[in-house]
Amino acid sequence: MLSITHLCYTKYMNRLFSQFIPEHYTIQWNLSRARDKRRITGTTIIVGQQVVDGTIRLHAKDLSISRVLVNQQEVSEFFAKNDELIIPHPGANQVTIAIEFSLRLTDAMHGIYPCYFKVDGKQRELYATQFESHHAREAFPCIDEPEAKATFDISLVSDQPVLLSNMPVVSQQSGVTTFATTPRMSTYLVAFAAGDLQRATTRTASGIEVNVYATMAQPAASLSWALDHAARTIDFFNEYFGVPYPLPKSDHIALPDFSSGAMENWGLITYREIALLADPATTSISSKQYIATVIAHELSHQWFGNLVTMKWWNNLWLNESFATLMEYLATDALHPEWRQWDEFASNEGVAALRRDCIDGVQPVQVDVSSPAEISALFDGAIVYAKGGRLLRMVQTxxxxxxxxxxxxxxxxxxxxxxxxGDDLWQCLSTASGKDVGALMNTWISQPGYPVVRATLADGKLTLSQEQFFVGPHQPNNRLWPIPLGANDSRIPDILADASVAVSYAGSDMLLLNAANTGHFITLYDDELRGRIMREILAGTLESSVRAQYLNEQLLLMRGGLLPSSTLVDLLSVYKNESDQKVWEIISLALSELKKFVDHDTAAEHMLRTFAADLARTQYTRLGWSAAPGEPEQDTKLRAIIIGCMLYGEDAGAIRQARELYRANTLEQLDAELRPLIISAVVRHDQQPHNIVRTLLQMYENSASAELRSDIASGVTATRDLGELKHLIRLLTNTRVIRTQDTVHWFVDLLRNREGRELAWKWLRDNWRWIEKTFASDKSHDYFPRYAASLLMTRQQLAEYREFFTPLRNDQSLVRAIDMGLLDLEGKLDLIDRDAPGVIAALSR
Known part of the structure; x- marks a missing residue:
């Protein structure tokens, strides 16, 4: 028996597809010993073409190999090296390889792993898979590369009541469940699940069977929202793409333990429970919208990524950027009242612009050469948000x-x-008659984005571009072909040079990127800025433009191109704003101001008063209860406004939150307001110990992922040092806080000023545990990233540098660490430079 274990990743990894081309896999996993022995045995038979004479190399990691046959002949000299199973075999032709193996079941949430849940107080387990990006090798020997597509025959030996895989069941006999042969697909899309599950089912208009699965711990009613949206979304994509959904069924399963948000396994999409289940008793409008977009994202992958797949991970954006665009496009078609393109701007646009301005950020398309680098690729703000924004630019x-x-x-x-990417650009170019590749290759290969300076003098408008940075950076001469998208036909369509000048007479208001589909920001001179401000004051600009303008001013202030003190006066202009999407940016702006008063109690009190005064008009209009038939936008806005009032420590708002908490169960509270109410009570109650411990007990006993998330957000707001220390200790207690939720708790504690130093110390004291738990997970680099974004002092910067610099040899962390240092240093420089002006503006 050969045990293939993983000690450390080499700097580079071999690409194995060039020496062996798999055509078909027959895989059987035996789960009968999973619960008591924590082992799974399996066999795989691979039919393929041996290209290199003398050796067959397969990916295999943490597998114990007991037997290998090639063309029915026993092989005794196979061996392991660098996560590879190396099989000596002379010749170069079609071969059949049979391998018997076993693996140890762990809680790592990748490969094959258990999920835990309780029904009637009894612990249950189900078994699931997570193979993206390079974890299929932990479940069976294979060529674990996207280009190595093959067909798969999968069977399971298990007594679990429900067994699922990519394709429908074709037979069940003698304890073996066999599934239909898959289409040609990549190994990272292979999937199965086994457990005691309930199901809701329907069919699309085209006859595709759609199923939603969850554990018996969940209310049956929580499956309906997702089921309806999944079926409708498949119908939408069938029509929009002009190519039918390629499988006979579409399963969606909510897993109690899941590292990512969701995973697009072909025909068997896996989700966190919070990303799929909508319990009518506890789910907010915001959560239903989130669920709808996640479903659309994963279903678009059934085409983008599954039917057509990138050759290598450097083109990950072909999967994720498109799926990000499509999640909004589909939900906008199904729910036009949600104003999804405004949501796209305030979610993806804001995230991309805020991260893409830090020096050292990765481009959308980046070369990778090791498994650790592949894990670091999944930067939501770049490969997802920025990439989606660039594709929206192309679509427009x-x-x-x-x-x-x-x-x-x-x-x-x-x-x-x-x-x-070039294959896609060619198809879009042929369809449009425009050279899409000439436009897009620069955007996806260069990091960052430009700021366009617009200057008007003597009837001439000068537009110039340069890369926009926040924080320390190295100067460069990068240029982009920028679709300017102006509201005036005198402005050129594309700015490709460093600058251009055009005649521009008159007093018209100029807007660049008027539809907010370009990935750049604009620095207007005083005259042009004044024209925009007059329109905002007059109420003539659309809400999307008001939100976009405010967000761009925030960025310009962070980048030092405008003084941060001007934000106070600018926000005052928005005092009568009533649009929820604009208020999301106003709330972001108030958060930006918080860092300037973090260590000044008197200044912080002024900012709290300012926030409450800004929100008071809408607070009076909306109150705490929904009016009959009110728009969903107002329902969501109410949460933002009440959040501002509670931050402003308005006595009436605090009193109302406490009264609602005392008079209702958590399930009875308005789901949009529930985390705010919990936070207010925890923060202001005279006996926080009793409330926090009661809430933690509810957290442990609740099966509702949204309710648990609300409780976590609430209890981590406590100011009580004893309770904060207790919560910090719980971070490594996976019986209470599931591993999938550790980052959520850690970030919430860092965000709490009273808990920040404790959480920062916990990270350093428990780094070995973090590495053991998250080292092979996509969330590994979240710890240095979020720490940098939330730490606030020069002392913490020095500690960050001292602690993380020795960890730069880990390829999965190096970019997050380097960018974290620049982000934190730039923030502290900005505070030193602008805090006096901001405090002076607040005191006026």
Whole structure:
């Protein structure tokens, strides 16, 4: 028996597809010993082409290999090296490899792993898989690369009541469940689940069976929202893409333990419970909208990523950038009242612009050469948000009709195959008659984005571009072909040079990027800025423009191009604002101001008063209860406004929160307001110990992921040092805080000023535990990233540098550490420079 274990990643990894081309896998996993022995045995038979004479190399990690046969001949000399199973075999032709193996079941939430839940107080387990990006090798020997597509026959030996895989069941006999043969697909999309599950089912208009699964711990009613949206979304994509959904069924399963938000396994999509289940008794409007977008994101992957797959991980954006765009496009079509493109701007746009301005950020397309680098690729603000924003720019530039024609051609031409970005650009160029590659290759290969300076003098408008930075940076001469998207036909379509000048007479208001589909910001001179401000004051600008303008001013202040003190006066202009999307940016602006008063009690009191005064008009209008038939936007706005009033320590708001908490169970509280109410009570009660411990007991006993999330947000707001220390200790107690939720708790404690130093110390004291628990997970680099974004002192900067610098040899962390240092240093420089002006502005 050969045990293949993993000690450390080499700097580079071999690409194995060039020496062995798999065509078909027959895999059986035996789960009968999973619960008592924590082991799974398996066999895999691989039919493929041996290209290199003398050796067959397969990916295999943490597997115990007991037997290998090639063409029915026993092989005794196989061995392991660098996560590879190396099988000596002369010749170069079609071979059949049979391998018997076993693996140890762990709680790592990748490969094959258990999920835990309770029904009637009894502990239960189900078993699930997570193979993206390079974890299939932990479950069976294979060529674990996207380009190595093959078909799969999968079977399971298990007595669990429900067994699922990518394809439907075709037979169940003698304890073996066998599934239909899959289409050609990549190993990272192979999946199965086994457990005691309940199901809700329907069919799409085209006859595709759609199922939503959850454990018996969840109320049956919580499956319906997702089921309806999944079926409708498949129908939408069938029509939009012009290529039908390629499988006979679409399963969606909510897992109690899941590291990511969701995973697009072909035909068996896995989710966190909070990303799929909508209990009518506890789910907010915001959560339902989130669930709808996650479902759309994962279903779009059934085409983008599954039907057509990137050749290598450097083109991950072909999967994730498109799925990010499509989640908004689909939900906008199904729910136009949600104003999803405004949501796109305030979510993806804000996230991308805030991260993409730090020196050292990765481009959308980046070369990778090791498993650790692959894990670090999944930067939500870049590969997802920025990439989605760039594709929205292309869609707008060529028009939606050409965009759709290009996608249909792309799916038709490359179905069941692998591509690069150039393949997509060619299809879109053919459909539109525009050179999409010439525009897009610069955007996806260069990090960062430009600021366009707009200066008006003597009837001439000068537009110039340079890279925009926040924090320390190295100067450069990068240029972009920028679709300016101006509201005036005198402005050129594209700015590709460093500057351009055009005649511009008159007093018209100029807006660049008027539809907010370009990835740049604009620094207007005083004259042009004044024209925009007059329109805001007059109430003539659309809400999306008001939100975009405010967000760009925030960025310009962070980058030192405008003084931060001007934000106080600018926010005063928005005092009568009533739009929820604009208030999201106002709330972000108030958060930006908090760092300037973090160590000044008197100044902080002024900011709290300022926030409450800013929100008071809408607080009076909306109150605490929804009016009959009120728009969902007002329901969501109420939470933002009440959050401002509670931050402002308005006595009436605090009193109302405490009264509602005493008069209702958590399930009875308005789901939009529940985390705010819990936070207010925990923060202001005279006996926080009793409340926090009661809430923690509810947290442990509740099966509702949203309710648990609200409790976590609430209890971590406590000011009580004893309770904060207790919560910090719980971070490593996985019986109370599931591993999937550790980052959520850690970030909430860091965000709490009274808990920040304790949480920062916990990270350093428990780094070995963090590495053991998260080292092979995509969330590993969250710890240095969020620490940098929330630490606030020069002492903490020095500690951050001292602690993390020795960890830069870990390729999964190096970018997060380097950017974290620049982010934290830039923030402290900004505070030193602008805090006096901000405090002076608040005192006026």
């Amino acid at each position: 530039w060529i028009g939606d009709d050409a965009f759709r024609r290009g996608l249909t051609d792309y799916f038709t031409k490359f179905q069941y195959d692998n591509t690069t």
